[in-house]
Amino acid sequence: MSAITYREALRQALDEALEKDERVFLMGEDVGKYGGTYAVSKGLMEKFGPERVRDTPLSELGFTGAGIGAALGGMRPIVEVMTVNFSLLALDQIVNTAALLRHMSGGQFSVPLVVRMATGAGRQLAAQHSHSFEGWYAHIPGIRIVAPATVEDARGMLGAALADCDPVLVFEYPALFETKGEASGERVDIASSKVRREGSKVTLVTYGGCLPKALKAAEEVDGEVIDLRVLRPLDMAPIVESVKKTRRAVVVDEGWRSGGLAAEVMARLMEEAFYELDAPVARVCSEEVPVPYAKHLEEATLPQVEEIVAAAKGLFG
Amino acid sequence: MKAKAPPPPAGKVKLPAKASLELLADMLRIRRMEEKCAELYGQGKIRGFLHLYIGEEAVAAGTMRVLEPEDNVVATYREHGHALLRGVSMDAIMAEMYGKQEGCSRGRGGSMHLFDAKTRFYGGNAIVGGGLPLAAGLALAAKLQKEKRVTACFFGEGAVAEGAFHESMNLAALWGLPVAYFCENNLYAMGTALERSEAQTDLCAKAASYGMATLKVDGMDVVAVHEAARKAREHAAKKGPIFVEFQTYRFRAHSMFDPELYREKSEVEEWKKRGPIHTFSARLKAQKQLTEERFLELDAAAQAEVEKAVAFAERGTWEPVEHLTKDVYTEVSP
Numbered sequence: 005m006s007a008i009t010y011r012e013a014l015r016q017a018l019d020e021a022l023e024k025d026e027r028v029f030l031m032g033e034d035v036g037k038y039g040g041t042y043a044v045s046k047g048l049m050e051k052f053g054p055e056r057v058r059d060t061p062l063s064e065l066g067f068t069g070a071g072i073g074a075a076l077g078g079m080r081p082i083v084e085v086m087t088v089n090f091s092l093l094a095l096d097q098i099v100n101t102a103a104l105l106r107h108m109s110g111g112q113f114s115v116p117l118v119v120r121m122a123t124g125a126g127r128q129l130a131a132q133h134s135h136s137f138e139g140w141y142a143h144i145p146g147i148r149i150v151a152p153a154t155v156e157d158a159r160g161m162l163g164a165a166l167a168d169c170d171p172v173l174v175f176e177y178p179a180l181f182e183t184k185g186e187a188s189g190e191r192v193d194i195a196s197s198k199v200r201r202e203g204s205k206v207t208l209v210t211y212g213g214c215l216p217k218a219l220k221a222a223e224e225v226d227g228e229v230i231d232l233r234v235l236r237p238l239d240m241a242p243i244v245e246s247v248k249k250t251r252r253a254v255v256v257d258e259g260w261r262s263g264g265l266a267a268e269v270m271a272r273l274m275e276e277a278f279y280e281l282d283a284p285v286a287r288v289c290s291e292e293v294p295v296p297y298a299k300h301l302e303e304a305t306l307p308q309v310e311e312i313v314a315a316a317k318g319l320f321g
Numbered sequence: 322m323k324a325k326a327p328p329p330p331a332g333k334v335k336l337p338a339k340a341s342l343e344l345l346a347d348m349l350r351i352r353r354m355e356e357k358c359a360e361l362y363g364q365g366k367i368r369g370f371l372h373l374y375i376g377e378e379a380v381a382a383g384t385m386r387v388l389e390p391e392d393n394v395v396a397t398y399r400e401h402g403h404a405l406l407r408g409v410s411m412d413a414i415m416a417e418m419y420g421k422q423e424g425c426s427r428g429r430g431g432s433m434h435l436f437d438a439k440t441r442f443y444g445g446n447a448i449v450g451g452g453l454p455l456a457a458g459l460a461l462a463a464k465l466q467k468e469k470r471v472t473a474c475f476f477g478e479g480a481v482a483e484g485a486f487h488e489s490m491n492l493a494a495l496w497g498l499p500v501a502y503f504c505e506n507n508l509y510a511m512g513t514a515l516e517r518s519e520a521q522t523d524l525c526a527k528a529a530s531y532g533m534a535t536l537k538v539d540g541m542d543v544v545a546v547h548e549a550a551r552k553a554r555e556h557a558a559k560k561g562p563i564f565v566e567f568q569t570y571r572f573r574a575h576s577m578f579d580p581e582l583y584r585e586k587s588e589v590e591e592w593k594k595r596g597p598i599h600t601f602s603a604r605l606k607a608q609k610q611l612t613e614e615r616f617l618e619l620d621a622a623a624q625a626e627v628e629k630a631v632a633f634a635e636r637g638t639w640e641p642v643e644h645l646t647k648d649v650y651t652e653v654s655p
Binding site: 075081111169170 | 429
């Protein structure tokens with residue numbers, strides 16, 4: 005097995021999905037001729053044709069809703085909403101239709117839809133192109149939220165998402181697109197969180213683009229790093245197990261602090277592992293400001309390795 | 322400002338007597354069912370929002386008769402009539418209104434969210450404009466799978482102000498989708514008159530600007546609706562998307578909470594002269610296709626169906642609370 009990039013892993017997964025199942029098609033802005041904003045779908049339109057790798061107008065609400073309709077009509081659409089920032093224009097269809105439909109119809113209609121989008125900051129794209137709204141989406145029952153942070157997951161999560169009968173939102177991290185790793189090509193589970201580094205002193209819980217930062221910080225503090233992978237429904241078991249050993253935890257989340265995903269993980273630790281803890285659970289999140297353009301200000305906004313180290317050390321009094 | 326009503330529908334009905342009487346019976350079934358719903362609302366048997374279709378029955382009646390069983394239907398929160406004529410039983414609709422698990426959405430949807438997989442009735446969408454992209458997607462799926470089905474999407478004129486309308490018109494026209502967009506223009510988006518909310522009040526012009534074929538039809542005339550719907554279905558199946566504006570009028574309030582401050586009683590009375598049921602009955606009587614006796618028979622049959630549906634709903638049972646979290650996600654993969 006040779007190492008490939010996260011980007012190539014995403015591309016291979018799409019290629020395989022289109023190859024394997026006639027019902028699968030990819031649609032979104034610039035997925036075809038342009039080859040994908042991040043070149044993830046490069047070459048796929050040439051291979052599968054413009055019907056199955058379908059360029060759309062800039063109508064996030066319209067084509068996301070059309071993806072839901074196509075899913076109801078027997079297809080397995082993959083909708084690409086370019087970035088999480090633009091997904092706000094499709095929010096009504098994602099929440100009010102895709103997420104609610106099955107329960108609201110008394111179990112009659114499932115929506116086997118996959119929505120992919122890039123997310124996260126760190127490339128000086130300024131306030132409107134640097135959002136992390138995974139936590140918002142993780143608030144909503146009826147959808148599954150996955151966040152591949154490794155090359156293996158970037159390769160293996162799409163197949164699992166397409167096999168799911170319900171809407172799955174896949175968050176992809178441009179900050180990780182150039183990272184390299186091995187990918188077996190096997191489908192991975194989209195139900196569990198995983199230990200990415202063993203350690204004994206403190207549990208660092210994170211996901212997505214912050215995983216490399218947490219891994220680096222862990223070297224300094226003998227941290228055990230847990231990658232959430234699936235943001236809804238959350239799999240707390242490995243986290244609780246880890247905390248039983250380390251008795252301390254820091255949650256690292258690029259989202260804003262208030263009402264965020266980190267807060268949810270902390271609350272669950274209070275509910276499920278309060279008596280295992282020797283210190284209050286800490287969190288490292290983004291500063292609650294619109295993400296600025298200037299490099300030094302953007303860096304100061306986002307979680308950084310030194311902050312994670314400091315937060316972890318702070319738990320030892 | 323008063324919306325002036327055109328003259329009542331008139332003239333010879335050029336349909337076989339059987340077809341005419343079916344359309345009349347369809348409208349009566351909706352009318353009697355909804356009159357009963359209003360009464361049951363007063364008694365507290367039905368709760369939540371209840372949006373009555375009374376006055377607009379000709380649109381559902383005229384369109385549903387031309388759709389094929391394999392077609393898809395997408396509707397709004399004012400969809401009792403559409404569900405009924407699509408083939409959802411009045412029993413299941415009434416039980417849904419009661420919130421009983423024998424309802425067509427197991428009592429989870431209520432008046433605004435009637436669903437039925439068997440008849441390809443995709444709701445029951447209570448976000449204005451929300452059904453339009455869905456319909457485009459259903460039509461896209463049909464096209465990609467080379468299926469013959471057409472998707473019929475109903476919505477009010479209020480939806481044309483939504484981005485979803487414009488995005489959907491564009492997608493449908495751009496991709497040549499087999500979809501018929503049926504706009505029920507009842508002149509008021511809740512309480513806001515069309516000319517108070519739209520700079521361009523010609524709805525067909527909006528759709529036409531996307532390259533859509535369009536038709537403008539008197540929605541109070543069930544014969545005109547039926548004819549237009551037949552053309553629209555054929556167009557959607559063979560040539561691509563079409564937009565049809567049915568000019569209609571709602572005789573009752575927007576919902577049960579609406580004091581109707583935005584329109585004059587005299588305007589409503591004027592439109593009632595164009596009522597789809599009595600004008601159609603009069604035309605059929607004039608050409609000897611209908612007697613008063615036959616009319617009363619049809620009406621009695623509709624009322625009997627309503628009484629049966631109410632009894633069914635009364636006998637219905639509540640979904641156990643332990644099932645509350647069932648079907649948030651699909652439990653068994655098909």
